[in-house]
Amino acid sequence: MSKNDIEKEFWFSPQERVDFYLNGLDSFEIDLEVFKKIKNSNEWNQKELHLVSFEQYENTFTHWYCKYIVHLPRIRNIRVLPYYKAYKDLHSLMNFFIPFDKLGLKYKAFKYPLFYGETGYTDGIPCLKKSRRGDDEESVIFNFRTLRLTQPCESAQKNDIPWRDKKNSVIWRGATTGQEQRVTFVEKYFNKYDVAFATTKQKPHLAHLKKAKVSIKKQLEYKFVISLEGNDVASNLRWVLSSNSVPIMPKPYWQSWIMEEKLEPFVHYLELNKDLSNLEEVLKWASENDEKCEQIAENGKKYMAQFLDDKNDIQVQKLLLEEYAKRVSYKNSIK
Template sequence: MSKIQSQQNIDTSQWIDPDERVEYYLNHQKSIELNLQQLLKLKERDYWTKKEVNLIAYKQFEKTLTRWYCQLLMPLPFLRDIRALPFIKNYRDLHSLVDFFRPFYGQNLEIADFKFPLFYGEHGDTEGLPIIRKTRTPEDKSSVLYNLRSFRFNLPCKTVQNTDIEWEHKNNNVIWRGATTGAALREAFVKKYFQHYNIGFSSVKQKPELARFKKPPITIADQLKSKFIVSLEGNDIASNLRWVLSSNSVPIMTKPRWRSWIMEEHLVANIHYLELNDDLSNLEDLLTWASNNDQECKQIALNGRHFVHQFLDDSLDVRIRRNVLQEYASRAKYV
C-alpha cells in the first residue's frame, strides 16, 4: 500500500483493473498503423504543431543533458513549478519529456530504441493519427492517452493532503477560480454566477474583455475551506479536477467531455460529483439539495477521493505507463 493510500485510508476495491486501463489508454486498438508521411505533413501544418508534434525514442536522450535534467533536477521543488525554465526554452516540451522518460529509469527496456509519436499540446487536432497525447474527446478513436505534464495536475494533490480540513469544518459555500481559457463554458458560467457566488476569473489569458469578471486569486488551501468547488473544462480537461477529487470537498461540474489519464468518463454523477446541466442553470438547485443532504455530500467527496487515488499511486502509475508504451510498440506498424 502506498504512502498516499495509507494516509487517506483509501479503499482500492473499486479501482479499475490495470490491464483494462492499458486498453483504455490505447483506445482499444489491437493494431496501430502510423503513416510517417502524414505525420511529417501534420508537423509542418502550423507553428504550434511544428513545436508540439515529435517522434522520439528514449535511447536518443539516454546519455544527454536533457535526460539528466529531467530525472534529477526537474523533480526539485524550486524548478518543477516554474514556467520559465533554465536550459530548455519550451516549458511544455520538458514537462512532457519528464513523464515520457519515467518508465525507462533503471530499466533495460527493448522499447528504448522505439520512436514514439508524442504531442505535447493540449487541444490541437492531430488528424486521426495514433499519436500519444494527454487528452482526447469521445470522437477520437485513434489517439493514445499518456500521463503527460503530471507535475501540473498531480502536485496540487499533495498540497491538498497537507492543507485540507475535515468536511465538518468546511463552510457551505461554493467557489471557483480559473483562467479565461477554452470554449464558451467558463465564460457563460462566470457571467451567470459572478454576482451571486464566490465565482470569478483569477487571470485573463484569453478574451481580455472578460477582465471585468476577475476576482482576487485564492490559494488551494483557502478554496478547501468550502464544501463545494466547481471544476470547469478549459482548453481541454479541467486542470483542478484531480486535486478537487482528492480533497474532502465535492466537485461541481458538467459531465466531462475530455478524457485523460484519470479516465473522466468513469466518474458518475451523484457518486463522485454533483452535475451541472449543460446550460449551467441548476447550480442553485444543487446547493439547495446539498444543504438538505449533508452526509450524502460527504460520501460523494469520499468516493471521489477513493477513485482518484488509483492515479496517484506512484509505483502503479509507472508500471502502467511502461505497459502502455510496450503495448504501443508491439502493436504499431509504420507505413
C-alpha cells in the first residue's frame, strides 16, 4: 500500500458520501403551495427556510459579498452585515455558491430548499441543512457554516504540538447551549478536571460553573479534548479530529458534513457513556495505552483529511447538488 493510500485509508468515495448526505432520497416532488404553508407555519421557519437558486443571486451584491468579503478574518464573525439580515444566512450562502463559482455547476436556475438553522419541522420536504438528527429520515446535508465549523481546523493544525509534548489530561470549554448534557457533565467534573463553561449567557444561574475562555492553541496542549453536542453537532469536533489530540465524547447523535456516524470508538475517538459517567475509566484506559491513543489521534487526522481537501470536497458538493436537482421536482407555483 502506497503512502498516499495509507493517508486515504479512512476516505469514502464521492458517491458513498453523496448517498449518505442524500439520506435515501430518490425521486421527490415538492408542492410549492405546501412549502409556502410550512415556511409560514411559525416564526422560526419564516427566518430559516428559503427556496434559493444561484441564478437569483448571480452578479448581485450578496453574491459578490459572499465570494470576496464574508470569509475575511475581520468580517466573518460580524453578526450584522450591510444589506443582509443575518450573518449565518450569509455564511451558508457563501458555501452554497462555491460549486457554481469554482466548478461551473450548471443547475443555476434550480431552486434548492435551504434551511439555515439547526432545527425545524419541514413536514417531509428534503431541505438542505448543515446537520440532522440521527432519526431524521428526510433532511439532506450540505456543507454549510464552514467558517464556524471547519475554518478552526486550520488554526488547530497550525498551532498544534506533538503528542509527546502534550499534557496527559483533559479539557473542555463551551457554552450552555443544547439540552442538559453539558450541564450534567460540567457539574460532575468541574472540580476534578479543567472542565467548565466559557459563557453562561443563556443560563446565567450556572455562572458558578464558569471559567476563563481557552484558545484552541491552549486546548491543544492537552492530549484529550472533550467534545459535546449542543444545539446540534459539537462545534469543536472537526478541529479536535484534525489535531494531534484525541476527542472524548459520547456516540454522536447529530450528523453533519463530516458523517459523524462513521466515526468508530477506539479508532477515531474515546467513547463516553450516554450518561457521561465514565470519564475516569476512559482516562485510566488512556493512561495505560498511550501509544494506542496516539494512533487514535493520527486516525482522526486521516479521517478529517477528506473533508479538508478542497479539490476533493468541492467535487463532492457539486455531485450532491447535481444529484439533488435530478431527483427533485416541483408542482404548483407560489403566487
